[in-house]
Each structure stands twice: as structure tokens, then as C-alpha cells.
Amino acid sequence: xxxxxxxxxxxxxxxxxxxxxxxxxxxxxxxxxxxxxxxxxxxxxxxxxxxxxxxxxxxxxxxxxxxxxxxxxxxxxxxxxxxxxxxxxxxxxxxxxxxxxxxxxxxxxxxxx
Amino acid sequence: xxxxxxxxxxxxxxxxxxxxxxxxxxxxxxxxxxxxxxxxxxxxxxxxxxxxxxxxxxxxxxxxxxxxxxxxxxxxxxxxxxxxxxxxxxxxxxxxxxxxxxxxxxxxxxxxxx
Numbered sequence: 001x002x003x004x005x006x007x008x009x010x011x012x013x014x015x016x017x018x019x020x021x022x023x024x025x026x027x028x029x030x031x032x033x034x035x036x037x038x039x040x041x042x043x044x045x046x047x048x049x050x051x052x053x054x055x056x057x058x059x060x061x062x063x064x065x066x067x068x069x070x071x072x073x074x075x076x077x078x079x080x081x082x083x084x085x086x087x088x089x090x091x092x093x094x095x096x097x098x099x100x101x102x103x104x105x106x107x108x109x110x111x112x113x
Numbered sequence: 114x115x116x117x118x119x120x121x122x123x124x125x126x127x128x129x130x131x132x133x134x135x136x137x138x139x140x141x142x143x144x145x146x147x148x149x150x151x152x153x154x155x156x157x158x159x160x161x162x163x164x165x166x167x168x169x170x171x172x173x174x175x176x177x178x179x180x181x182x183x184x185x186x187x188x189x190x191x192x193x194x195x196x197x198x199x200x201x202x203x204x205x206x207x208x209x210x211x212x213x214x215x216x217x218x219x220x221x222x223x224x225x226x227x
Contacts, residue, residue, distance in 0.1 A: 003171070036218075040167055041207075041220070042221075043115070043117075043203050043218030043219050043220050043221050044156065044203070044218045045115075045218070046216075077181060089155050089156075093157075094154070096169065097158075097161055097168060097169025099146060099161065099207050099216055100122070100146070100158050100161065100169055100171075101146075101148075101156070101158065101205075101216070103148075103155030103156050103157070103183070104155050105154055105155050106153075106154075106155055
């Protein structure tokens with residue numbers, strides 16, 4: 001079955017620095033990947049997504065990189081701000097149910113002023 | 114904030130009881146997925162409802178059941194509650210003809226089983 005995991009459970013960065021959050025996935029057939037941000041007491045919030053036919057996608061202050069060879073996904077946050085402090089999850093869409101997401105454990109990002 | 118709402122916000126039940134959680138989907142969305150998120154873990158897919166029928170199920174026992182109504186809102190029912198059912202229950206709404214990109218999560222219901 002599919003499994004999505006994260007390399008590091010916690011990450012602490014200084015405000016203004018860049019953050020990189022990594023994720024490994026196991027299902028080479030997965031076609032679609034999403035990064036979510038979850039703040040305390042809230043549901044996951046969509047950040048950015050990428051399809052398997054791409055290796056890079058940029059948003060506002062965020063970039064997602066996909067390396068299909070090693071089944072690795074990363075989220076880069078530029079000029080990290082205190083408001084970026086949250087748990088970040090990577091998720092992959094897979095299986096027979098369209099829209100079914102497989103989440104990893106998450107990485108707690110803490111931004112210090 | 115998404116247009117997905119869930120009720121109640123918090124709930125405390127005792128082992129063996131039954132619980133019903135509710136979700137109102139975002140306008141224009143016809144599909145609701147439910148997830149269970151244990152403390153310190155990522156959300157785990159329970160099932161999905163589309164056109165008032167279950168359309169895919171994760172590795173959860175039959176005591177987890179659901180409903181979807183004509184207005185696309187949904188309920189999650191859990192019978193014979195166990196201590197391990199304590200978790201944050203999330204619903205996510207989406208449009209069936211689109212990918213998970215259009216999947217918006219509600220704030221969740223925190224269930225505690227004692």
C-alpha cells in the first residue's frame with residue numbers, strides 16, 4: 001500500500017531564513033502530491049501541489065520539488081515568518097478513490113524571531 | 114477559512130457509546146471525505162461519500178459508518194466507541210470531477226473517549 005513519510009519530525013529556523021521540509025513516498029504510481037499546513041486547532045490548509053509530470057512548481061514564497069527517481073518531495077519556504085510556524089504534511093493522491101489522500105506524519109516547523 | 118464547517122467542535126464520550134459528527138461541505142462541492150487524525154499523526158482516510166453513497170473506504174471497521182444528504186452535507190457515525198477512537202475527525206469537501214486540489218478541510222471535531 002501507499003505510505004508517505006517525513007525525514008524529520010521537527011525543524012527550527014530563524015525568522016527570515018529559508019526552510020526546507022522533506023518527504024519520502026513509496027508508491028511510484030502516485031500521480032499527484034500536495035503540501036498542507038496545519039495550525040493548532042485547525043484543519044489542514046492547502047499550500048501547493050505538483051503533478052508527477054513536473055519536477056518543480058513555485059508559489060508565493062513556496063516551492064515544491066519532486067524527484068521521482070528517489071521518490072522524494074520537498075517544500076521550500078523562502079524568508080520564513082513566525083506565521084509559518086505549524087505542522088506541515090505532504091500527501092499523495094492514490095488508490096482507486098479519486099481524491100483519497102495518504103498523509104505522512106508531519107513536520108513541526110518553529111520559526112524563532 | 115474554507116467554507117467547510119463541522120459540528121460539534123469538541124465531544125466527550127464514554128467507551129461503548131455512539132457518536133454522530135456532522136459536516137457541511139463548501140458550496141458547489143458534491144463529495145465529502147472523512148479522515149481520522151490521531152495526536153501527532155497525519156490524517157487517515159476513513160471513507161468518501163458521493164451522490165449519497167459510500168465511494169471508497171479506508172482500513173476502518175464497519176462500526177464507522179456515514180451518510181450524505183441531498184444538500185451534500187454528511188454525517189460520520191461511530192458505534193461502540195473505543196478508547197483508540199479518541200482523535201480529531203476531519204471532513205474535506207471536493208467536486209468529484211476534480212482532483213484533490215479542490216479538497217478543502219473543515220476545522221475538525223475533537224473526540225475524546227474515556
